[in-house]
Amino acid sequence: MEIVELKVNLASPERVPSRDGYGHGLVDAGKMDENVVALGADITASVRVDWFQKEFPERFFSVGIAEQDQMCIAAGLALMGKVPFVTNYGVFLAGRAWDQIRTTVCYSNLNVKLGGAHGGISVGADGATHQALEEIALMRCLPNMKVIVPADAIEARKATVAIAKTYGPAYVRFGREKVPVVTDEATPFEIGKAYCCKDGTDVAIVACGAMVYEALVAAEKLAKSGISAMVINNHTVKPIDKDTLIEAAKKTKAVVTAEEHQLMGGMGSAVLEVLAQNYPVPARMVGVEDRFGESGDPDTLMKAFGLTSDHIVEVAKEVLKMKMAR
Amino acid sequence: MFRNLNEGQLRAKTKELRTKILKMLCEAGSGHSGGSLSSIDILTVLYNKVMNHDPKNPKYPGRDRFVLSKGHVCPALYVVLADCGYFDESHLMTLRKYGSILQGHPYMHKTPGLDVSSGSLGQGLSVAVGMALGARMDKGNQRVYCLMGDGEQQEGQIWEAAMAAGHYKLDNLCGIVDQNRLQIDGFVKDVMNIEPLADKWTAFNWNVIRCDGHDMSSIENAFAQAAAFKGKPSVIIADTVKGKGVSFMENKCNWHGVAPNKEQLETAMCELECD
Ligand SMILES: Cc1ncc(C[n+]2csc(CCOP(=O)(O)OP(=O)(O)O)c2C)c(N)n1
Ligand SMILES: [Mg+2]
Numbered sequence: 001m002e003i004v005e006l007k008v009n010l011a012s013p014e015r016v017p018s019r020d021g022y023g024h025g026l027v028d029a030g031k032m033d034e035n036v037v038a039l040g041a042d043i044t045a046s047v048r049v050d051w052f053q054k055e056f057p058e059r060f061f062s063v064g065i066a067e068q069d070q071m072c073i074a075a076g077l078a079l080m081g082k083v084p085f086v087t088n089y090g091v092f093l094a095g096r097a098w099d100q101i102r103t104t105v106c107y108s109n110l111n112v113k114l115g116g117a118h119g120g121i122s123v124g125a126d127g128a129t130h131q132a133l134e135e136i137a138l139m140r141c142l143p144n145m146k147v148i149v150p151a152d153a154i155e156a157r158k159a160t161v162a163i164a165k166t167y168g169p170a171y172v173r174f175g176r177e178k179v180p181v182v183t184d185e186a187t188p189f190e191i192g193k194a195y196c197c198k199d200g201t202d203v204a205i206v207a208c209g210a211m212v213y214e215a216l217v218a219a220e221k222l223a224k225s226g227i228s229a230m231v232i233n234n235h236t237v238k239p240i241d242k243d244t245l246i247e248a249a250k251k252t253k254a255v256v257t258a259e260e261h262q263l264m265g266g267m268g269s270a271v272l273e274v275l276a277q278n279y280p281v282p283a284r285m286v287g288v289e290d291r292f293g294e295s296g297d298p299d300t301l302m303k304a305f306g307l308t309s310d311h312i313v314e315v316a317k318e319v320l321k322m323k324m325a326r
Numbered sequence: 327m328f329r330n331l332n333e334g335q336l337r338a339k340t341k342e343l344r345t346k347i348l349k350m351l352c353e354a355g356s357g358h359s360g361g362s363l364s365s366i367d368i369l370t371v372l373y374n375k376v377m378n379h380d381p382k383n384p385k386y387p388g389r390d391r392f393v394l395s396k397g398h399v400c401p402a403l404y405v406v407l408a409d410c411g412y413f414d415e416s417h418l419m420t421l422r423k424y425g426s427i428l429q430g431h432p433y434m435h436k437t438p439g440l441d442v443s444s445g446s447l448g449q450g451l452s453v454a455v456g457m458a459l460g461a462r463m464d465k466g467n468q469r470v471y472c473l474m475g476d477g478e479q480q481e482g483q484i485w486e487a488a489m490a491a492g493h494y495k496l497d498n499l500c501g502i503v504d505q506n507r508l509q510i511d512g513f514v515k516d517v518m519n520i521e522p523l524a525d526k527w528t529a530f531n532w533n534v535i536r537c538d539g540h541d542m543s544s545i546e547n548a549f550a551q552a553a554a555f556k557g558k559p560s561v562i563i564a565d566t567v568k569g570k571g572v573s574f575m576e577n578k579c580n581w582h583g584v585a586p587n588k589e590q591l592e593t594a595m596c597e598l599e600c601d
Contacts, residue, residue: 063486066489066490068449068486069455069490072455072456073452073456073487075442076442076456076459078456080456080460081387081460081464084456099446099449104446107433108433
């Protein structure tokens with residue numbers, strides 16, 4: 001298994017919103033390929049597409065508050081050889097335009113790119129209506145769709161460029177709030193290739209998005225109790241990296257998944273689908289437990305919903321008990 | 327122009343294509359008769375006299391584009407595409423069968439000559455807007471056509487797309503409403519009234535043209551007016567009869583999604599032949 005050591009200061013990491021990474025990545029993609037175009041739906045600055053708009057005004061189309069139209073106009077542009085990026089809040093993008101994504105984009109395998117903003121509970125004060133907690137499940141079940149949940153702003157930038165370079169529909173999720181930067185420019189990123197960012201032998205914590213940082217902190221805390229935890233950055237939920245996951249399960253024989261999403265249908269479900277069918281081991285999941293979010297400041301919410309390193313530690317200890325009981 | 331047929335030749339062609347639609351639907355045992363018969367005249371004129379396209383080179387970038395937003399009437403489009411030479415006529419009898427290149431609703435990766443897949447109502451006009459924007463970006467002179475149903479006008483997304491096309495002044499885009507006044511549950515005016523329809527399109531900054539959707543020269547003239555109009559997208563509201571050409575299907579909403587059986591096919595053939 002490839003081990004990519006992340007040089008992050010866990011005690012006081014630099015914090016950047018992953019939406020900034022998306023915004024920069026979109027500009028990079030625009031410079032790389034003149035066919036890249038972007039569609040805005042009245043939240044253009046909030047989802048960081050204004051940077052692309054400033055750089056390439058003639059390649060930006062405002063569509064108004066009309067998510068379904070936005071998706072299908074993108075499909076039409078893709079049919080004319082463009083590489084359109086549709087950016088919107090994840091709830092409205094994946095939810096409001098789901099039939100459009102399914103039938104017009106995915107069925108015909110059109111080259112439309114989706115940027116899902118405001119992913120997760122950390123959206124904060126706007127509350128449940130704006131906190132995307134179901135979109136990974138909604139996107140993952142669609143044939144031809146790729147789904148990526150970058151760990152931080154740097155990875156979000158790389159993921160955005162990567163989906164522009166790779167043919168076909170793809171969804172990249174990013175968040176609103178500042179989150180710890182765990183990767184750096186040199187960290188490899190490849191669609192569909194998870195990597196181990198901390199080696200360990202007792203339990204594997206498979207995480208995506210901002211939960212990668214929480215998993216790294218949890219591993220450090222577990223080490224203090226004499227538990228050796230592996231951490232996997234599983235940024236690509238689909239196509240999922242079966243080999244790395246099976247290898248991690250074989251080595252540790254206990255798995256915890258961690259994500260900022262409903263437990264049903266998300267990254268953890270995808271991981272356990274692979275393991276249950278290939279190498280079943282005791283496993284537990286950390287995520288949102290079948291409930292809607294609410295207003296609050298992001299840190300309070302992450303704690304209230306159990307999306308913290310402390311909760312990962314607790315759950316890891318439970319899964320280790322399951323492993324011992326076998 | 328694909329073929330320079332005169333009015334009489336066009337009329338003969340649509341009669342022939344109507345019989346093919348009914349035969350393929352009968353063989354399939356299911357499918358949408360009413361809306362296929364109401365739109366076949368428009369499609370025949372479009373593919374023969376209006377659109378710039380080449381069956382020998384179905385994907386050449388400079389071609390005009392067609393979006394069948396009301397995808398359920400694909401039998402009408404399939405017979406037109408076969409007639410133009412996009413694929414062999416023998417495929418028509420495989421409609422809706424396992425392994426067929428002719429899916430129950432249009433699928434672009436199986437049927438040569440299809441520019442886009444469809445079947446979920448309300449989405450096609452937005453796709454056409456994207457195509458028209460793309461053509462304009464590349465300074466191409468392709469025109470984009472999109473056929474919608476009148477019941478389909480009830481979909482909110484149609485009006486999102488209408489607003490966008492008006493906003494961007496897409497005069498390379500031409501919408502067509504097959505106004506057969508019926509949908510599945512009954513008359514459009516009873517299910518959910520869409521009138522005043524022309525006023526709505528006008529209010530969304532479109533150039534509105536009306537035509538008789540079963541009169542060859544009226545249809546041709548409407549397309550010519552649309553192409554000549556600059557600064558706004560055009561929509562042709564075509565007055566049609568659902569089930570046109572087969573007396574027992576005409577103006578009957580229960581013929582929306584039903585195929586004729588062998589007996590009904592024979593009766594229909596007699597009518598079309600005698601006409
Ligand atoms: C989004 C969506 N909802 C419902 C349907 C089912 N449906 C198929 S045809 C139809 C009626 C269409 O009526 P109209 O647009 O007037 O078409 P036409 O009369 O030309 O057949 C409906 C409701 C569908 N295909 N797509
Ligand atoms: Mg109708």
